[in-house]
Amino acid sequence: MLVNADLHIHSKYSMATSPKMDLPTLASESRKKGIQLVATGDCLHPRWLAEIKKLKEEKGVFRLDGAYFVLTTEVEDANQVHHLLIVPSISKAQELYEFMKPRSNNIDSDGRPNVRLNGEEIAQAAHDAGALIGPAHAFTPWTAMYAYHNSLKECYGDMAENIYFLELGLSADTSYADRIPELRCLTFLSNSDAHSPYVNKLAREFNRFEMEEISFDELRMAIIREKGRKPVLNVGFYPEEGKYNESACIRCFRHYTHRESIIKSWSCSCGGTIKKGVKDRVNELATYNEPKHPAHRPPYLHLIPLSEIIAMAMGMGTNTKGVQGIWNALIERYGSEVAVLVDSDIKNSGVDKRVVDAIIALRCGKVKVHAGGGGQYGRIELSAEPMNKNNCELQKSLFDF
Numbered sequence: 001m002l003v004n005a006d007l008h009i010h011s012k013y014s015m016a017t018s019p020k021m022d023l024p025t026l027a028s029e030s031r032k033k034g035i036q037l038v039a040t041g042d043c044l045h046p047r048w049l050a051e052i053k054k055l056k057e058e059k060g061v062f063r064l065d066g067a068y069f070v071l072t073t074e075v076e077d078a079n080q081v082h083h084l085l086i087v088p089s090i091s092k093a094q095e096l097y098e099f100m101k102p103r104s105n106n107i108d109s110d111g112r113p114n115v116r117l118n119g120e121e122i123a124q125a126a127h128d129a130g131a132l133i134g135p136a137h138a139f140t141p142w143t144a145m146y147a148y149h150n151s152l153k154e155c156y157g158d159m160a161e162n163i164y165f166l167e168l169g170l171s172a173d174t175s176y177a178d179r180i181p182e183l184r185c186l187t188f189l190s191n192s193d194a195h196s197p198y199v200n201k202l203a204r205e206f207n208r209f210e211m212e213e214i215s216f217d218e219l220r221m222a223i224i225r226e227k228g229r230k231p232v233l234n235v236g237f238y239p240e241e242g243k244y245n246e247s248a249c250i251r252c253f254r255h256y257t258h259r260e261s262i263i264k265s266w267s268c269s270c271g272g273t274i275k276k277g278v279k280d281r282v283n284e285l286a287t288y289n290e291p292k293h294p295a296h297r298p299p300y301l302h303l304i305p306l307s308e309i310i311a312m313a314m315g316m317g318t319n320t321k322g323v324q325g326i327w328n329a330l331i332e333r334y335g336s337e338v339a340v341l342v343d344s345d346i347k348n349s350g351v352d353k354r355v356v357d358a359i360i361a362l363r364c365g366k367v368k369v370h371a372g373g374g375g376q377y378g379r380i381e382l383s384a385e386p387m388n389k390n391n392c393e394l395q396k397s398l399f400d401f
């Protein structure tokens with residue numbers, strides 16, 4: 001079976017998250033989005049874990065209103081690097097909590113705790129607990145592995161060979177990461193890192209896996225690609241849309257090339273700091289000029305949330321009644337946002353032709369993206385021409401209607 005999964009979110013117990021990041025809302029929003037398996041996020045947090053515990057558990061996943069949850073957490077290590085952990089059971093989450101509590105000042109207050117351990121020590125603890133671990137949003141210019149390290153080995157030491165996945169983050173895709181030879185054997189995850197449960201945030205990036213059933217073991221096998229279980233699709237933003245794609249000033253958002261940034265010693269004319277963009281960082285790390293995809297790498301499908309496509313097509317704001325009405329009509333007819341965007345022939349959907357044309361144009365990659373940087377998201381507009389010819393062929397090949 002094919003399972004759509006978003007494996008990185010945060011609960012209401014993390015800083016700067018929506019109070020609606022609770023289990024019932026996550027379950028109902030996932031259903032509308034078309035995601036079957038959702039991360040709990042924050043599974044070391046005692047109060048969040050107590051809420052999860054009340055759900056019906058089977059084979060390491062937790063059920064609520066048709067959605068399945070898997071235990072995950074993000075932790076920040078002593079070098080400010082974020083790691084994503086996918087945890088097999090409540091008791092293993094409790095073990096990890098007991099181990100990290102003496103090494104953390106905020107594990108009881110913040111769903112995304114800071115721990116005084118390095119990457120190797122956290123990876124060892126995860127390994128001992130039977131959890132999977134990998135770098136979260138690996139290329140972002142802060143709180144990420146490649147912001148502070150030049151290799152997996154530098155971050156994880158001898159545990160590097162137990163790292164099976166890397167999370168790409170919103171500012172990178174497969175074409176970026178497959179220019180770096182050390183990542184060849186890893187599975188790439190595309191997750192939302194959502195702080196709010198609504199469908200333009202939750203699962204704005206997700207993974208599609210081939211698995212036999214929805215369970216922790218099946219997910220584990222899919223990530224390490226065992227016995228035919230595997231990722232079959234990564235879905236996410238155009239990397240240029242990410243807020244750290246290009247090098248740019250974090251105060252006035254002026255963009256700079258890598259060369260200009262170096263000449264200006266990473267200091268903007270306005271006095272602000274220029275933050276190195278993911279594009280420039282990948283160029284520094286890359287061995288290949290063009291991506292070399294290993295045979296196991298699934299295609300990467302670039303998408304944007306349906307409400308944003310409708311808003312663009314109709315020239316209305318995303319939160320307007322007009323946009324909501326069309327969104328509801330499409331979801332009612334096809335069942336979920338992923339069904340509308342990815343899996344259905346929508347030509348006879350009955351909604352405004354401009355919306356249908358926009359979805360089809362997006363599927364062919366006919367967009368123009370104004371790159372983000374310095375913490376400001378990029379901006380996307382529809383265009384008559386595909387942004388990237390290769391991408392266009394790939395996108396087209398995914399839709400056989």
Ligand SMILES: [Zn+2]
Pocket residue numbers: 074082136137143
């Ligand atoms: Zn993070």
Ligand SMILES: [Zn+2]
Pocket residue numbers: 249250251252253254268269270271272273
């Ligand atoms: Zn500036």
